[in-house]
Amino acid sequence: MPAVSAAQGRSTSNGGAQRRRAGRPSAAVLDKAGITAAALELISRKGYGGLTMAALAKVLEVAPSALYNHVASKQDVLLLVEDHLMSLVDLSGFGGGSWEDAVRAWAWSYRDVFAEHTPLIPVIAVLPVTDAPQTLAMYETVSKGFLDAGFPQERIIPAIVALESFIFGSAYDVTAPEDIFDSGSMAGSTPNFSAAVRSSAAGQERGRPADTAFSLGLDALISGLGALRK
Amino acid sequence: MPAVSAAQGRSTSNGGAQRRRAGRPSAAVLDKAGITAAALELISRKGYGGLTMAALAKVLEVAPSALYNHVASKQDVLLLVEDHLMSLVDLSGFGGGSWEDAVRAWAWSYRDVFAEHTPLIPVIAVLPVTDAPQTLAMYETVSKGFLDAGFPQERIIPAIVALESFIFGSAYDVTAPEDIFDSGSMAGSTPNFSAAVRSSAAGQERGRPADTAFSLGLDALISGLGALRK
DNA sequence: CTAATAAATGAATGGCATTCATTTAGTGGT
DNA sequence: ACCACTAAATGAATGCCATTCATTTATTAG
Numbered sequence: 001m002p003a004v005s006a007a008q009g010r011s012t013s014n015g016g017a018q019r020r021r022a023g024r025p026s027a028a029v030l031d032k033a034g035i036t037a038a039a040l041e042l043i044s045r046k047g048y049g050g051l052t053m054a055a056l057a058k059v060l061e062v063a064p065s066a067l068y069n070h071v072a073s074k075q076d077v078l079l080l081v082e083d084h085l086m087s088l089v090d091l092s093g094f095g096g097g098s099w100e101d102a103v104r105a106w107a108w109s110y111r112d113v114f115a116e117h118t119p120l121i122p123v124i125a126v127l128p129v130t131d132a133p134q135t136l137a138m139y140e141t142v143s144k145g146f147l148d149a150g151f152p153q154e155r156i157i158p159a160i161v162a163l164e165s166f167i168f169g170s171a172y173d174v175t176a177p178e179d180i181f182d183s184g185s186m187a188g189s190t191p192n193f194s195a196a197v198r199s200s201a202a203g204q205e206r207g208r209p210a211d212t213a214f215s216l217g218l219d220a221l222i223s224g225l226g227a228l229r230k
Numbered sequence: 231m232p233a234v235s236a237a238q239g240r241s242t243s244n245g246g247a248q249r250r251r252a253g254r255p256s257a258a259v260l261d262k263a264g265i266t267a268a269a270l271e272l273i274s275r276k277g278y279g280g281l282t283m284a285a286l287a288k289v290l291e292v293a294p295s296a297l298y299n300h301v302a303s304k305q306d307v308l309l310l311v312e313d314h315l316m317s318l319v320d321l322s323g324f325g326g327g328s329w330e331d332a333v334r335a336w337a338w339s340y341r342d343v344f345a346e347h348t349p350l351i352p353v354i355a356v357l358p359v360t361d362a363p364q365t366l367a368m369y370e371t372v373s374k375g376f377l378d379a380g381f382p383q384e385r386i387i388p389a390i391v392a393l394e395s396f397i398f399g400s401a402y403d404v405t406a407p408e409d410i411f412d413s414g415s416m417a418g419s420t421p422n423f424s425a426a427v428r429s430s431a432a433g434q435e436r437g438r439p440a441d442t443a444f445s446l447g448l449d450a451l452i453s454g455l456g457a458l459r460k
Numbered sequence: 461c462t463a464a465t466a467a468a469t470g471a472a473t474g475g476c477a478t479t480c481a482t483t484t485a486g487t488g489g490t
Numbered sequence: 491a492c493c494a495c496t497a498a499a500t501g502a503a504t505g506c507c508a509t510t511c512a513t514t515t516a517t518t519a520g
Contacts, residue, residue, distance in 0.1 A: 165402070165447060172352065196376075
């Protein structure tokens with residue numbers, strides 16, 4: 001199928017999109033910032049399942065192959081998105097106030113941002129920071145916050161990594177279905193677990209279960225790691 | 231059914247799979263246990279990139295479409311694998327000894343198992359335990375361990391979830407490349423971060439960096455969560 | 461004995477990322 | 491002013507992949 005797709009257009013009041021003839025256009029249509037923005041729009045509209053190179057090209061009113069003049073692969077697009085998201089993480093606490101409060105605000109916003117973007121977590125976990133300026137900027141601010149709070153220099157990176165690991169895992173947790181711990185017909189053979197599930201659901205009432213666990217773990221990490229300060 | 235599983239070809243020691251004629255064979259060739267075993271073998275040999283329905287069918291010496299008589303989708307295969315892996319997690323500490331030691335042994339082995347299977351983490355995070363008997367069994371044992379250690383019932387699930395979140399995030403961390411924190415040409419603009427990276431690398435010497443961070447975070451979590459006991 | 465069901469084959473199907481030949485436009489050097 | 495090179499677009503493959511469907515054969519239930 002020729003896929004009428006992107007640029008149909010002509011006279012009808014569509015999104016615009018005149019068909020472009022082959023060859024380099026006078027003004028460049030694409031750049032990394034535009035690709036990033038289009039990817040984010042697509043993700044928010046259709047989710048990560050809807051983020052395909054073809055769909056991205058359609059949003060940008062370009063042939064799919066044109067994207068490859070600006071990124072080497074789809075993975076590259078994900079990297080661009082990932083780095084952009086890092087700029088949304090709240091670092092304001094590291095400007096003043098206690099280390100505990102700064103870490104808490106940072107961790108909650110970091111988790112919230114990536115809870116909406118869990119498919120990027122495997123990407124982040126392996127992404128060399130060199131290629132990600134926003135990510136690097138975040139690490140710089142956080143490192144300085146830890147240093148100023150009195151952390152021994154050689155403990156700073158392990159502490160940040162431990163916190164990040166917890167944050168990434170917790171981001172997945174946010175996306176879990178309500179009934180994930182429903183033991184169903186097997187409940188009879190798991191009395192202790194089933195009782196614990198019932199009991200935590202009962203004591204819950206307000207707020208998401210994921211928030212309760214995150215709060216609990218974060219407090220434990222903050223107090224445990226905080227003890228490393230000189 | 232013992233499930234001959236990875237069906238071997240007739241007499242010849244070819245890798246080559248006698249061609250079976252169409253129609254139901256007298257003895258069933260496939261079952262879930264065999265599919266699970268073949269998937270695990272494939273994963274260990276070729277990684278998750280090599281785990282395709284076609285490759286799985288080839289290992290089992292069947293046509294790809296035959297798999298769909300036993301599983302509904304590839305996701306289903308991943309679920310089978312995931313549940314099998316849960317049986318490899320070390321629960322022995324919960325038989326006796328201190329809660330701290332039991333949790334520590336459980337957490338390390340849990341992380342080690344899934345560090346080799348990070349592509350399953352998104353699957354687990356969303357998997358209803360009903361469909362996963364081994365997973366359910368693990369939760370039962372761990373829940374009982376927490377209860378016996380004096381945890382208030384309504385705190386047990388949040389505490390386990392917090393630990394699991396940390397474990398999953400840390401499993402990704404194990405797979406990160408050595409030089410992930412290399413700031414390269416940008417190092418000049420990130421003095422605090424770069425110094426922290428150098429310093430933690432220097433103090434490292436033995437063991438993986440991921441182990442240092444995991445140990446640090448796990449100790450913090452254990453001492454913080456342990457304080458919840460009555 | 462027969463109808464329903466289970467389990468296999470083999471041939472599509474449609475979606476996907478990616479590549480390649482081709483076209484056109486700007487750019488740097490002489 | 492010319493020319494070679496490079497940049498940025500189109501459009502037509504390519505190959506991989508999960509999944510579906512019609513068909514065949516065997517077993518099982520009534």
